[in-house]
Amino acid sequence: MAQVSLRKLVKEYEGGVQAVKGIDLDIEDEEFVVLVGPSGCGKSTTLRMIAGLEEITSGEIAIGGDVVNDIPPRDRDIAMVFQNYALYPHMSVYDNISFGLKLRGFTREEIKRRVDNAARILGIGELLERKPKALSGGQRQRVAMGRAIVRDPKVFLFDEPLSNLDAKLRVQMRTEIKQVHQTVRTTTVYVTHDQVEAMTLADRVVVMNHGVIEQVGPPNELYRNPATIFVAGFIGSPAMNMIPARLEQAGGGGLMVQLGEGLSVPVPEERTARYAPHANRDLLFGIRPEHLTEATRIDKQNLAPLTVKLDVIEPMGMETLVHFHIDGTSVCGRVDPAAGAEAGVRMALAAHMEHMHLIDKGSGKVL
Amino acid sequence: MAPDGSAKAITQPVARGPRGRSPGVSSLERLARRRSSIAFLMTLPLILVIAGLVAYPAAWAIYLSTLNRRMRANIGFDNYLILLESESFRMIIWQSCFFAITAVLLKALIGFWLAHMLHHIPTRGQRKWRGMLLIPWVIPPALSTLGWWWMFDPSYSSINWIINVFGFPSVPWLGQPWWARISVIMVNVWYGAPFFMIMYLAALKSVPEQLYEAASIDGATSWQRLRFITLPMMQNIISITVLFSLIVTFANYDIVRVLTNGGPRDTTHLFATYAFQVGILSGNLPRGAAVSLFMLPILAVAAFFILRGVTRRTKEIA
Numbered sequence: 124m125a126q127v128s129l130r131k132l133v134k135e136y137e138g139g140v141q142a143v144k145g146i147d148l149d150i151e152d153e154e155f156v157v158l159v160g161p162s163g164c165g166k167s168t169t170l171r172m173i174a175g176l177e178e179i180t181s182g183e184i185a186i187g188g189d190v191v192n193d194i195p196p197r198d199r200d201i202a203m204v205f206q207n208y209a210l211y212p213h214m215s216v217y218d219n220i221s222f223g224l225k226l227r228g229f230t231r232e233e234i235k236r237r238v239d240n241a242a243r244i245l246g247i248g249e250l251l252e253r254k255p256k257a258l259s260g261g262q263r264q265r266v267a268m269g270r271a272i273v274r275d276p277k278v279f280l281f282d283e284p285l286s287n288l289d290a291k292l293r294v295q296m297r298t299e300i301k302q303v304h305q306t307v308r309t310t311t312v313y314v315t316h317d318q319v320e321a322m323t324l325a326d327r328v329v330v331m332n333h334g335v336i337e338q339v340g341p342p343n344e345l346y347r348n349p350a351t352i353f354v355a356g357f358i359g360s361p362a363m364n365m366i367p368a369r370l371e372q373a374g375g376g377g378l379m380v381q382l383g384e385g386l387s388v389p390v391p392e393e394r395t396a397r398y399a400p401h402a403n404r405d406l407l408f409g410i411r412p413e414h415l416t417e418a419t420r421i422d423k424q425n426l427a428p429l430t431v432k433l434d435v436i437e438p439m440g441m442e443t444l445v446h447f448h449i450d451g452t453s454v455c456g457r458v459d460p461a462a463g464a465e466a467g468v469r470m471a472l473a474a475h476m477e478h479m480h481l482i483d484k485g486s487g488k489v490l
Numbered sequence: 491m492a493p494d495g496s497a498k499a500i501t502q503p504v505a506r507g508p509r510g511r512s513p514g515v516s517s518l519e520r521l522a523r524r525r526s527s528i529a530f531l532m533t534l535p536l537i538l539v540i541a542g543l544v545a546y547p548a549a550w551a552i553y554l555s556t557l558n559r560r561m562r563a564n565i566g567f568d569n570y571l572i573l574l575e576s577e578s579f580r581m582i583i584w585q586s587c588f589f590a591i592t593a594v595l596l597k598a599l600i601g602f603w604l605a606h607m608l609h610h611i612p613t614r615g616q617r618k619w620r621g622m623l624l625i626p627w628v629i630p631p632a633l634s635t636l637g638w639w640w641m642f643d644p645s646y647s648s649i650n651w652i653i654n655v656f657g658f659p660s661v662p663w664l665g666q667p668w669w670a671r672i673s674v675i676m677v678n679v680w681y682g683a684p685f686f687m688i689m690y691l692a693a694l695k696s697v698p699e700q701l702y703e704a705a706s707i708d709g710a711t712s713w714q715r716l717r718f719i720t721l722p723m724m725q726n727i728i729s730i731t732v733l734f735s736l737i738v739t740f741a742n743y744d745i746v747r748v749l750t751n752g753g754p755r756d757t758t759h760l761f762a763t764y765a766f767q768v769g770i771l772s773g774n775l776p777r778g779a780a781v782s783l784f785m786l787p788i789l790a791v792a793a794f795f796i797l798r799g800v801t802r803r804t805k806e807i808a
């Protein structure tokens with residue numbers, strides 16, 4: 124049980140590639156933190172520095188309050204699950220799981236007790252005699268987790284543990300990982316490039332891009348209040364719409380977002396003060412697809428009517444995605460399947476303005 | 491119409507192919523269609539080569555070893571019994587085993603050590619070193635042994651010269667039984683270690699880096715990683731290389747022939763050089779054949795067990 128803290132952590136590979144550019148992060152005891160970001164953003168590098176597999180160029184890593192910069196992996200009391208599991212092919216499942224305990228000099232009875240306990244949690248009791256070759260992907264995944272659990276380490280590290288599994292198994296294992304964490308409550312750092320995995324698993328999500336942290340926060344917070352254009356676009360599927368727009372003064376002290384093609388939507392009253400300094404500027408208007416719905420579905424305030432000609436409709440079953448263009452920008456909305464959306468037809472939509480965002484194009488900050 | 495026609499054209503031969511049921515196909519053609527027949531025909535050249543170049547000479551050698559000196563009468567296993575009763579041949583058995591086992595062990599150890607060092611040199615510098623370390627293995631051994639023979643020469647030994655510089659007395663390299671035994675082993679190790687090195691290097695490279703990472707996270711020291719990851723992962727290559735080298739080293743001829751010619755007093759003879767001496771130089775061909783066949787059963791049993799282990803591990807792991 125331990126907290127992990129990263130201070131101004133930098134990793135520069137030979138040849139001058141800065142994979143991690145000075146990140147600060149505090150992970151609480153028992154917390155499940157997910158590092159998420161596009162390929163090559165430095166997630167694995169960060170995780171491997173925590174594990175001690177990668178040398179730290181500068182900065183500091185502390186586990187449980189102790190700086191571990193110069194401590195080798197075996198003395199950091201961490202456990203790691205690799206993307207391709209890295210099971211020892213010449214050892215049985217039992218030996219794979221117990222290897223770390225054996226090296227640490229646990230008694231045979233204690234090893235057996237712990238392995239059996241982990242096997243029970245993961246449901247791999249019948250597989251203990253097998254060699255990894257005779258296991259399916261999901262079973263290997265469980266063994267890799269078993270290897271981590273038995274050690275009862277201070278921190279679990281996961282590097283994209285589910286990306287080699289098929290879609291269905293991935294969802295199942297995702298749930299299992301969450302259950303295991305709820306059982307053992309070990310501090311966990313989990314790396315993935317899949318934002319759904321990040322959202323579903325994390326207590327807090329850390330969004331990384333180009334070696335820096337864009338934003339840290341609970342999943343819903345990130346979803347509702349992204350801090351940067353990158354987070355706004357990365358979290359959520361389908362992605363948030365970003366429409367070039369101009370913020371203009373309207374009569375009565377209000378503000379209007381001018382979307383082009385003569386479309387405009389009013390800024391909710393409670394946001395006027397926040398956005399007022401940016402009046403008369405060219406910005407990006409951000410709104411998620413689920414906040415562009417059919418006009419009839421809702422009767423709340425802050426609904427702005429928006430009538431558009433639909434280009435493509437995609438029925439998803441429980442909802443229908445509608446695609447249209449505003450001034451050359453492709454926009455996506457989500458309507459009720461019964462709303463009668465049809466390609467090539469004009470449809471009255473409504474924008475839920477209390478969920479709007481305005482993004483500064485230059486700095487990429489969400490205003 | 492067109493897609494229909496083409497579909498038929500594709501399915502037709504498949505439908506009749508394997509069973510050969512359609513009328514008008516001769517039984518010969520049907521035989522040729524069977525997969526096992528085709529497989530047999532395709533391996534026939536290899537079978538002939540093996541029969542001609544391996545099975546026939548081996549059978550002939552075994553037959554030869556059961557004849558008497560004049561090759562007139564069949565005397566069963568008497569040649570073997572006579573050999574076993576002879577004091578000097580028992581010494582040769584002992585010397586052959588001592589030579590082969592010591593040399594293979596040293597080659598394996600030195601080869602492993604070299605491979606390990608090479609493995610940790612960055613890739614760019616590695617090729618150069620690999621090439622240089624392979625040199626002993628690519629020079630024809632008869633030639634390089636001649637070089638060693640010169641270095642061991644009682645009066646002009648360059649090794650002795652260096653030893654003298656450090657104040658030690660000269661060593662009678664090829665003149666005393668034990669020094670001569672050590673010398674032939676040394677040359678054999680010098681010649682054979684690069685082969686082990688290159689095999690082990692390939693094996694080392696094939697161990698996934700992540701296993702070491704997982705092991706070090708699991709708490710393994712570098713020695714434990716070697717013991718629990720590297721060695722088990724290399725076990726197949728080690729077994730095969732040792733077996734192969736054991737066979738070749740037992741059958742060694744050129745090094746002993748050039749360096750000591752079996753001397754002093756026949757103490758460095760191996761099966762091959764002794765077989766040559768008995769069979770060709772002394773003209774007792776059947777007994778020579780018996781000498782050279784002596785190791786066959788022992789090596790065959792060793793090969794059987796080693797290869798069985800290799801197959802089992804391959805099934806389980808790879």
Ligand SMILES: Nc1ncnc2c1ncn2[C@@H]1O[C@H](COP(=O)(O)OP(=O)(O)OP(=O)(O)O)[C@@H](O)[C@H]1O
Nearest residue numbers: 136137140142161162163164165166167168169316
């Ligand atoms: N050993 C290395 N030498 C040089 N550059 C490296 C090395 N390892 C990684 N990099 C670079 O560092 C950057 C970050 O790599 P990292 O593996 O951390 O990415 P990631 O976020 O885990 O991506 P992915 O989702 O694809 O795994 C990349 O640009 C990569 O090319």
Ligand SMILES: [Mg+2]
Nearest residue numbers: 166167168283
């Ligand atoms: Mg990665």
